Amino acid sequence: MPDTLTPDRLQPRDALPILFELPYDARPLVVPGRLLLHPAPDLARLVLRGDASALGVAFSLELPTQPCRAVEANGRSALWLGPDEWLLLASPGTLVPTVSVPGAAVVDAGHRQVGLILEGPSAPDVLAAGCPLDLHPTAFPVGMCTRTVFGKAEIVLWRQDNARFHVEVWRSFAAYVHGLLERAAPL
Amino acid sequence: MLLIPCPICGIRPEAEFTYAGEAHIARPAEPASLDDHAWGEFLYARTNPKGDHAERWRHTHGCGRFFNAVRNTHTDRFITSYLAGTARPHGTPSAASPDAPAMRNDTEQWGQA
Numbered sequence: 001m002p003d004t005l006t007p008d009r010l011q012p013r014d015a016l017p018i019l020f021e022l023p024y025d026a027r028p029l030v031v032p033g034r035l036l037l038h039p040a041p042d043l044a045r046l047v048l049r050g051d052a053s054a055l056g057v058a059f060s061l062e063l064p065t066q067p068c069r070a071v072e073a074n075g076r077s078a079l080w081l082g083p084d085e086w087l088l089l090a091s092p093g094t095l096v097p098t099v100s101v102p103g104a105a106v107v108d109a110g111h112r113q114v115g116l117i118l119e120g121p122s123a124p125d126v127l128a129a130g131c132p133l134d135l136h137p138t139a140f141p142v143g144m145c146t147r148t149v150f151g152k153a154e155i156v157l158w159r160q161d162n163a164r165f166h167v168e169v170w171r172s173f174a175a176y177v178h179g180l181l182e183r184a185a186p187l
Numbered sequence: 188m189l190l191i192p193c194p195i196c197g198i199r200p201e202a203e204f205t206y207a208g209e210a211h212i213a214r215p216a217e218p219a220s221l222d223d224h225a226w227g228e229f230l231y232a233r234t235n236p237k238g239d240h241a242e243r244w245r246h247t248h249g250c251g252r253f254f255n256a257v258r259n260t261h262t263d264r265f266i267t268s269y270l271a272g273t274a275r276p277h278g279t280p281s282a283a284s285p286d287a288p289a290m291r292n293d294t295e296q297w298g299q300a
């Protein structure tokens with residue numbers, strides 16, 4: 001495991017302050033009783049490629065091997081992205097592997113993407129404005145996560161609760177995705 | 188929108204996929220030993236059937252993986268899909284049959300998405 005993955009390396013706030021500015025109007029959008037759209041808290045993000053059990057040991061978390069499922073433990077979330085690929089989310093500075101994992105790839109994607117939270121009974125309908133997946137709870141249950149598309153942008157969609165979704169989007173697409181969600185929000 | 192069965196993720200919308208040409212075309216082991224005609228055949232000659240066609244797809248905006256599928260080019264129905272690197276399943280109709288059987292990519296076969 002490269003020794004560059006230290007908490008200091010994962011929090012270059014002083015060196016690159018622009019990375020901590022959200023690329024869209026981050027004021028929460030509130031439609032009382034129906035929708036709340038707001039930025040996710042600041043997160044550390046790692047993309048893991050390799051063996052599930054070895055990587056799980058290194059990050060003290062059992063990685064999901066069932067397709068399109070997320071697990072949460074020890075304050076960390078692991079989202080299945082592909083058969084040997086996961087997105088790890090946690091508080092900034094906390095994602096440091098405990099042992100090295102030969103043959104695995106661990107990439108810091110902390111500032112490549114931003115998180116958006118959609119809450120409320122209208123959340124599935126608002127997402128459906130740009131996402132072609134069936135978001136009914138029987139087709140997209142709580143705990144399901146996947147890469148997909150929203151309009152013309154790629155996103156990672158994770159259903160944390162029946163009426164709560166976490167959306168990860170590359171930061172250069174964030175203003176577009178946020179704007180489309182705003183336009184789709186109920187009046 | 189066309190629904191495509193990813194062998195890993197289940198049935199997913201067409202917008203998440205990228206088409207990648209005919210499947211099961213092996214690159215010659217010794218390209219230098221081929222004459223121009225044989226090399227041209229490898230590069231460009233495709234079966235182009237009106238009927239069932241084994242082809243590669245990539246679930247680009249999903250699991251990201253390449254896989255193979257048999258699709259009827261006449262009806263645009265997917266007959267089956269299977270992991271990259273595995274052989275075309277026995278029992279899938281050959282390219283000679285004009286019409287595809289009924290679509291079998293229901294949730295019972297593929298599981299929930």
Ligand SMILES: [Zn+2]
Binds near residue numbers: 193195196
């Ligand atoms: Zn897939």
